[in-house]
Amino acid sequence: MxxxxxxxxxxxxxxxxxxxxxxxxxxxxxxxxxxxxxxxxxxxxxxxxxxxxxxxxxxxxxxxxxxxxxxxxxxxxxxxxxxxxxxxxxxxxxxxxxxxxxxxxxxxxxxxxxxxxxxxxxxxxxxxxxxxxFPPEQRQGQWRRVLSPDGRNDSVSINQDVNLYLGRFAAGEQAELPPVRHAWLHVAKGEAVINGERLAAGDAAAFSPGEPIEVAGQRDAELLLFDLA
CATH class of the missing domain: 2.60.120.10 (Jelly Rolls)
Incomplete structure (x- = not known):
């Protein structure tokens, strides 16, 4: 990471x-x-x-x-x-x-x-x-796909092999991550614990394919997870 x-x-x-x-x-x-x-x-x-x-x-x-x-x-x-x-x-x-x-x-x-x-x-x-x-209830305590190459899961389509997921997590709240390849995880609001490291709003982390990713909310975290080819 x-x-x-x-x-x-x-x-x-x-x-x-x-x-x-x-x-x-x-x-x-x-x-x-x-x-x-x-x-x-x-x-x-x-x-x-x-x-x-x-x-x-x-x-x-x-x-x-x-x-x-x-x-x-x-x-x-x-x-x-x-x-x-x-x-x-x-x-x-x-x-x-x-x-x-x-x-x-x-x-x-x-x-x-x-x-x-x-x-x-x-x-x-x-x-x-x-x-x-994408209403809050679709993103709270879970990862919601909001962007994809083919618009699957009622997401916005994009001219690239990229998936974007949004997630909102209260303190201690977490959810299983979707399958990702190269991943970029951006903390938009609040704080989250990612692989044991506390990241605050504005921080981000990059991951290689196959690298484990564990995410838990720390303080009303709002996160963007990019899955990139």
Whole structure:
């Protein structure tokens, strides 16, 4: 198990936006942390009320958003528009090119969300978008598949051989892990004990195929588990 400490991540403060970068991103360059398998970006963003990312473009990237607190308004050039709330998972395949914007939908509350980039399996596809809600009861004390190559278990589909699971665990609570290959485990909120090590919000751990993984909640833990080829 290799631990990526949250307090060692890159940091950017733009006033309206405070962002932590697990991997190299924008002005934060770290040759030791360029990604993990096809997982390229995990940014933890906090956006002030009424502020956001204006219209900008992307190509050839699978972009996943997951809201932790607050509400996020999404619009893109393919005509999609939606408001995301905690527990919602959104996947936007940039493909041959897409313009989009994300704003804090609230004029009072801070928006706290994760922006995740995964490199696509196929290039040159048409841009497309999918969003689904996963209520707390589907994630409490268990692992809920929310992203997969074929949309199995009513998950969001993605153009890559990746599965993403969400789990929420109270103190001492645990559940059998789904089968994983190369695994990246990110603590989004609270604290968890992973293979005997206490990890807090922002920390992450990487695992090789066949390596044992034991996870137990320590303090209202919310976790993302990536299964990568």
């Amino acid at each position: 290799l631990i990526r400490a949250g307090n060692e991540r890159g940091y950017a403060d733009h006033g309206w936006l405070r962002s932590r970068h697990t991997f190299s991103f924008a002005n934060y360059f770290d040759p030791e942390h360029m990604g993990f398998r096809t997982l390229r970006v995990i940014n933890e963003d906090r956006v002030q009320a009424g502020q956001g990312f204006g219209t900008h473009g992307h190509e050839e990237m699978e972009i996943i958003s997951y809201v932790l607190d607050g509400e996020m308004a999404h619009k893109d050039s393919t005509g999609n528009g939606a408001v995301m709330r905690p527990g919602d998972v959104q996947r936007m395949s940039a493909g041959t090119g897409v313009l989009h914007s994300e704003f804090n939908h609230s004029s009072e509350q801070e928006l706290h969300f994760l922006q995740i980039w995964i490199m696509p399996a196929r290039h040159g596809i048409a841009p497309n978008y999918e969003q689904k809600a």
